[in-house]
Amino acid sequence: MQRLLFLFLPLCFLGCTSQQINQTLATVLNGGLTSTDIANGLKEALRIGAQEGAEELSRTGGYYDDLTYRILLPEEVRKVTDRLQNVPGFSNLEAVILKKINQGAEDAASKAAPIFVDAIRQMSIQDAVGILKGDDHAATEYLRRTTSQALTAEFAPVINASLDKYDANKVWLDAASAYNNFPLTREKVETDLGAYVTQRALDGLFLKVALKEEDIRKNVAARTTDLLRRVFAQQDTPN
Template sequence: MKRSCYLAFAAVLVIWSPCHAGLLDDFSRDILPPSKQQSSLDNTVIVKGLKEALATGTEKAVTAVSRPDGYFRNQLIKILLPARIQQVADVAAKIGFQQQVDTFVLSMNRAAEKAAPQAARYFGNAIRQMTVDDARQILNGGDTAATVFFEKKTRAQLFEAFKPSVGTAMNQAGTARAYKELIGKYEATPLAAFSGKPSLDLDEYVTNKALDGLFLMVAEEEKKIRKDPAARTTALLRRVFGGT
């Protein structure tokens, strides 16, 4: 009974989405080496199918956030101002600087969108290094077990990779300048005398928010896989599902 449940759960995971060109194509030879002919499903086939699904699914998430408006138009992951800075922005908007506030928010999201494509390489490395034990934990885990695996394996590396790109993109967009102007306008108001000057490490804030959004999108894709089986688009997926 346990074996059959295990295989059924694996089957749900391997149907992620129709095959996509790009990440899966680039990694196919390394992540998915040719398997030996096998008469029945075993750990090798299941893990290989899981890797194929994860490669395809993470590509889909990275592509979604990397396109223009990938963050900005997605209300789930749009990068907003932290609460204290939002108070400053509200004051600035009331005295005629709403456009500057809007530009500031847009530039943070654009910086995240430009940094996001780097995630594909780190996700690919994590997939290549996945062990049988990792696969078992993912297969038997909750709705976001694969996302937890990716975050544990890649978050620190992604932060180091994203932060310089985010800083560069925000400098090019004038984000830091807009932030200083926003704070300057606020400091000229009576409210500033009572609440003090808020501080924010922009690069760190946007980098963390960009990663939060990326992993949220990976989690959303994972939930779809577990709950909504789709087309069997490869021989491997057909074998895992249909025993062909």
């Protein structure tokens, strides 16, 4: 069939420009897919990964209950909690802060998803075509490179609001103040808890998206729409 097709194609190209010939060949060789189809397929895959990932992480325990995504305390916080563990009112401080910062991240995940999805729409057709034949996380890494700064700027206020909602910032401020007031404390702590949690929360979100992308690339059953099946079938075909 392919032999007959290539015997017939030259007849179709009579009177066509070189650009039209290249576009026609690309469409035939890609199983009828245009560059726009490929771009839309990748964007759909990322959108699904982002929305599903955000939904999973925004559930109660989405970060905290999964050790892969749990946000651990930064070194400065652990230094404070270790020193205050025998002080009345602070004995359970580490567990309290740990739970609260993860609650803050869970609360923010669902609110940040639309920001993440909007960034996906900015991917160009040229980027998408190149990414299709990339490695298992090529699309996610592209997204990380091009959106991390904007996502951080948008995500940070949501995270800080969530930390305030669960009193994580207040608990940390009280603990840091108590630590700094110890007579022999030489180095004062001024950890920006919001910035730390924001970065770890975004790391978790990108990891979720990467795993979703890998699943769509490798698992035909994960391609839940006709466009995804058609687009990612191209990368299944050996070069």
